[in-house]
Amino acid sequence: MVEPVAHRSAAVMATVRRPLRRRIGAHRGVIVGGVLFAIICMAVFPGAMLWPIDPTAIDLGNGNAKASLAHPLGTDQLGRDMLARVLAGGRVSIAVGLAAMMVALGVGTVIGVVAGLSRRLDGPLMRLTDLFLSLPLLPLLLVVMMLFREALSEGLGPEAGLFVLIVGAVGITSWMGTARIVRAEVLALKERDFIRAARAMGVSDTRLILRHILPNVASPIMVSASLGIASAILTESALSFLGLGFPPDFPTWGRLVSDAAVYLFDYPGRVFWPGMAISLTVLSVTWMADALGDALDPRRAPPR
Amino acid sequence: MTRIGGLIRSAGRAGATLLIFALAIFALMELAPGDPMAQVPMTVPDEVRQEMRLALGLGEPAPMRFALWLWQLCVIEPLAGLDAVLGTQLADGKPRILSWQARAPVMEIIAAHLPQTLWVVGLAYAVGVAIALPLGICQAWRQHSVFDRTGTALSMLAYSVPPFLSGVVLIAVFSVWLGWLPSIYDTTHAVRDWSDLWVQARQMILPVAVLAVQTTALIARYTRAAVLENLQMDHVRTARSKGLSEAAVLARHVLRQSMIPVVTVIALGLPQVFGGAVVTEQIFLVNGLGHLLIASIEANDLPVVRTVTFLMAVLIVLANLAADVTCRLLDPRIGAHG
Numbered sequence: 001m002v003e004p005v006a007h008r009s010a011a012v013m014a015t016v017r018r019p020l021r022r023r024i025g026a027h028r029g030v031i032v033g034g035v036l037f038a039i040i041c042m043a044v045f046p047g048a049m050l051w052p053i054d055p056t057a058i059d060l061g062n063g064n065a066k067a068s069l070a071h072p073l074g075t076d077q078l079g080r081d082m083l084a085r086v087l088a089g090g091r092v093s094i095a096v097g098l099a100a101m102m103v104a105l106g107v108g109t110v111i112g113v114v115a116g117l118s119r120r121l122d123g124p125l126m127r128l129t130d131l132f133l134s135l136p137l138l139p140l141l142l143v144v145m146m147l148f149r150e151a152l153s154e155g156l157g158p159e160a161g162l163f164v165l166i167v168g169a170v171g172i173t174s175w176m177g178t179a180r181i182v183r184a185e186v187l188a189l190k191e192r193d194f195i196r197a198a199r200a201m202g203v204s205d206t207r208l209i210l211r212h213i214l215p216n217v218a219s220p221i222m223v224s225a226s227l228g229i230a231s232a233i234l235t236e237s238a239l240s241f242l243g244l245g246f247p248p249d250f251p252t253w254g255r256l257v258s259d260a261a262v263y264l265f266d267y268p269g270r271v272f273w274p275g276m277a278i279s280l281t282v283l284s285v286t287w288m289a290d291a292l293g294d295a296l297d298p299r300r301a302p303p304r
Numbered sequence: 305m306t307r308i309g310g311l312i313r314s315a316g317r318a319g320a321t322l323l324i325f326a327l328a329i330f331a332l333m334e335l336a337p338g339d340p341m342a343q344v345p346m347t348v349p350d351e352v353r354q355e356m357r358l359a360l361g362l363g364e365p366a367p368m369r370f371a372l373w374l375w376q377l378c379v380i381e382p383l384a385g386l387d388a389v390l391g392t393q394l395a396d397g398k399p400r401i402l403s404w405q406a407r408a409p410v411m412e413i414i415a416a417h418l419p420q421t422l423w424v425v426g427l428a429y430a431v432g433v434a435i436a437l438p439l440g441i442c443q444a445w446r447q448h449s450v451f452d453r454t455g456t457a458l459s460m461l462a463y464s465v466p467p468f469l470s471g472v473v474l475i476a477v478f479s480v481w482l483g484w485l486p487s488i489y490d491t492t493h494a495v496r497d498w499s500d501l502w503v504q505a506r507q508m509i510l511p512v513a514v515l516a517v518q519t520t521a522l523i524a525r526y527t528r529a530a531v532l533e534n535l536q537m538d539h540v541r542t543a544r545s546k547g548l549s550e551a552a553v554l555a556r557h558v559l560r561q562s563m564i565p566v567v568t569v570i571a572l573g574l575p576q577v578f579g580g581a582v583v584t585e586q587i588f589l590v591n592g593l594g595h596l597l598i599a600s601i602e603a604n605d606l607p608v609v610r611t612v613t614f615l616m617a618v619l620i621v622l623a624n625l626a627a628d629v630t631c632r633l634l635d636p637r638i639g640a641h642g
Contacts, residue, residue, distance in 0.1 A: 131321050133572060134624050136616035138579030139597055140329075143609055146601045147333060234466055238583055241468045242598060254468070261472050261587075265480050275469040283464035290460065 029291025036284035040277070044090035053081040055088035055251055074269060076260070086273050089251040093233055094281065096166055096252075100232035103171025105178055105225050112182025113209055113217075116190065126183070129176050137173045138238065144169045145244040153247075162246050166239065170232050178224040185217040219296040226289030230282045237278050253278045314628045318621045325617045326377070330370045333606055376401045377614070381411050405605040413596065413608065414615060420489070421592035425581050428512045432519025433570060439520070440527025441562075444535060445554060455524065462521035467580045471514045471587040478510060485509055489590040511588045518580050519573065526569040530562040537561075564634050571627030574620050 074082050115125040145165065152161035189195060198212050237254030239245040246252050248259075253274045260270035348356075364372070380400055386392060400409040439459075443452040479487035486507045534540065535558060543557045544550075582594030589595070593612055600608035 127317075131324060134321060134575065134617070134620050135325065136575050136578050136613060136620060138575075138582055139594075139613050139616055142582070142597065142601055143329070143332065143613060146604075146609070230464075237466055238468065238579070241466075241583065242586060244601070254466075257469060257472070261468075264472055264476050268476065271469070271472055275466075275473075278466055279461075279464045279469065282466075283460060286460055286464060 029287045033284045033288030053084045055084040085251045089253045092252045096236045097229045097233040099167040100170040101228035104175040104228050108175035108178025112179040116183040116186025133176050181220045223293045226285050230285040318625050334366050403608045405603045410611045417596045428515030432516040436520045436523035440524040443528045444531035459521040459524045462517045467583045489588045511584050530565045534558045534562045567627050567630045571623045574623045
C-alpha cells in the first residue's frame with residue numbers, strides 16, 4: 001500500500017514541477033542572474049580562503065602599488081592587498097545581505113500569514129505595515145546605529161555586535177513588501193477548495209499553515225527574498241559609506257569605496273573594484289528576482 | 305460627502321502615524337543605553353554634572369519630556385514660525401526646542417538647511433518622474449521591443465549602482481577630468497542675477513542627476529508594469545476595435561487607470577529618495593537636512609536628530625496624503641463605498 005502512494009506522489013511532483021522548470025528556463029534572467037550570484041558567492045566565501053594574503057596585513061613599504069602578479073588589484077595606501085580586501089569585504093556584505101534578508105523574510109511571512117488568516121488582526125497589522133512604509137528608513141537606521149552601537153559592541157565584541165545590530169536593523173526595516181505580498185496571496189488562497197477541505201477535515205491551524213499555505217506562497221516569497229538580499233546589501237554599503245557601519249579597519253564593500261573615494265583620481269581602481277562588486281551582486285540578484293517574478297506569474301507573457 | 309469623509313479619515317490616519325512615529329523615535333532614544341553626558345570629562349564634579357543635566361532639560365521624567373517635546377513641536381514652533389513671518393511676539397519667552405550643540409533653536413538650524421534639501425530632492429524627483437513616465441509608457445506600449453529591453457536593462461543597472469558610487473564617478477568624470485561642473489555644492493551662493501542662477505544650476509546638476517537616476521529606475525519599472533496590465537484589459541481591445549488611434553487609446557483609456565498605482569509608488573518612493581539624499585549630500589557636501597542629521601548624530605545632539613528625523617517623516621506623510629488625494633481624484637471608486 002505504501003509503495004504505490006509514494007510512487008504516485010513522486011510522479012505527481014514531477015508533472016507539477018516540470019512546467020515550472022520549463023517556465024524558469026524560458027526566462028534566461030533567472031539562470032544568468034543566479035549563476036552570476038553563485039559565482040560571486042563562490043569567489044567570496046571559499047575563494048577568499050584560497051587567496052593567501054591577509055586583508056589586514058599592513059606593508060607600508062609597498063603602499064599604493066600598481067596591479068602586479070603578487071597583488072592583482074594593487075595595494076592601498078597602507079600596502080594592504082586590494083584583492084584580499086575586496087574578497088573579505090564581500091564576505092561581510094553578502095553575509096549581512098543574506099542574514100538581513102532572512103530576518104525580513106521571517107518577520108514579513110509571519111505578519112503576512114497572520115494578517116491573511118486572522119480577520120481580527122488584519123487591520124492593525126496592515127496599519128503597522130503602512131506605518132513602516134512611510135518612515136524615513138535610512139535616517140532611522142542611522143539613528144539606531146548611533147544609539148546602540150556602543151552597547152552592542154561592548155556586549156558581543158565589536159564585529160559580532162555590529163553584525164547583529166546591522167542585520168537586525170536592516171531586517172526590521174525591510175519586511176513590509178514581503179508581508180503585503182504574502183497577505184495578498186493568503187487571502188486569495190483562503191477561499192480555495194483544498195484549503196476548505198483541509199479545514200473541514202479538522203487540520204490544525206499550525207499544520208494548515210505549514211503544509212498547505214506556506215508551500216503555495218513559496219514563489220512570491222522567493223522573489224521578495226532575492227530583492228531583499230539586493231536592498232540589504234545596498235543599505236549596508238550606504239551605512240558603511242556614511243561611516244556608521246562596521247569599524248574602520250573592518251573591510252566591507254561600502255567602506256572600501258568610501259576609504260578610496262579620496263584617492264579616486266590617482267587610483268581609480270580602488271573605487272572601481274569594490275563598487276563594481278556591489279553593483280554586480282545587486283544586479284545579478286535583482287535580475288534573478290525580476291525574471292523569477294515573470295516566470296512565476298502566468299499572466300505575464302514569456303519573452304519571445 | 306463620503307469622499308470628503310474618506311479624506312478626513314486619511315488625514316486622521318496620517319496624524320496618528322506621525323504621533324506614533326514621534327513616540328517611537330522618542331522611546332528609542334530613551335531606551336538606548338548611553339548617556340548624553342558621556343562626552344563630559346570625568347574630572348567634572350557630580351554637582352556640576354547634575355546642573356548640566358538640568359540645563360539640557362534632562363531633569364524631568366521621560367513622559368513629561370515627551371509631552372513637552374510634542375507641545376514644542378505642535379504649538380510653540382509654529383508660533384515662532386508665525387513670529388518670524390509676521391513679526392509678532394506670540395512665542396516670546398516660551399521654551400523652544402534647543403540644540404545641545406549649537407545652543408540655538410533647532411528650528412532655526414533646520415530652516416537654514418531645509419531649502420537646499422527640498423530643492424535638490426524636489427528637482428531630482430521632478431526630473432526623475434518626468435523621464436520615468438514616458439519611458440515606462442513607451443516600454444509597455446512596445447513590449448519586448450529593443451527599446452523595452454534596453455530600458456529594462458538600464459533601469460535595473462541604475463538601481464544596482466549605489467548613489468555613493470555613481471556620485472563619486474560623476475565627480476571624477478565631470479569635475480576632475482573634464483572640469484565642466486563644480487564638485488562641491490556652495491550653499492552660501494545667493495542667486496541675484498542671471499549669471500548667479502547659471503552658477504546655481506551648474507552646481508545642482510550632479511547631485512540632482514545622481515538622485516534622479518534612482519527615481520527614474522524605480523518609477524519607470526512600476527509605470528511599465530501598470531500600463532502593461534491595463535493594456536490587456538477588454539475595454540482597451542474595444543477601444544482599438546472601434547478604430548481609435550493608438551495615441552487616443554493610450555491617453556484616454558490606459559493612462560488614467562495606470563496612474564493610480566504609479567502615484568502611490570511615487571509617494572512610497574520618497575523615503576528611499578530621502579535616504580539617497582543623505583548619501584548624496586554627504587558626497588557633494590550639500591549643506592542640507594541629511595548633512596545636518598549626520599553631523600548631529602556624530603555630535604550626539606539628540607534634540608536635533610529627533611526633530612530632523614521627525615521632519616522627514618512629516619514630509620513623507622504629507623506626500624502620501626497628497627498621493628491619496630490624487631488617487632481619489634483619478635478613481636472615483638476609491639472611498640465611494642466608505
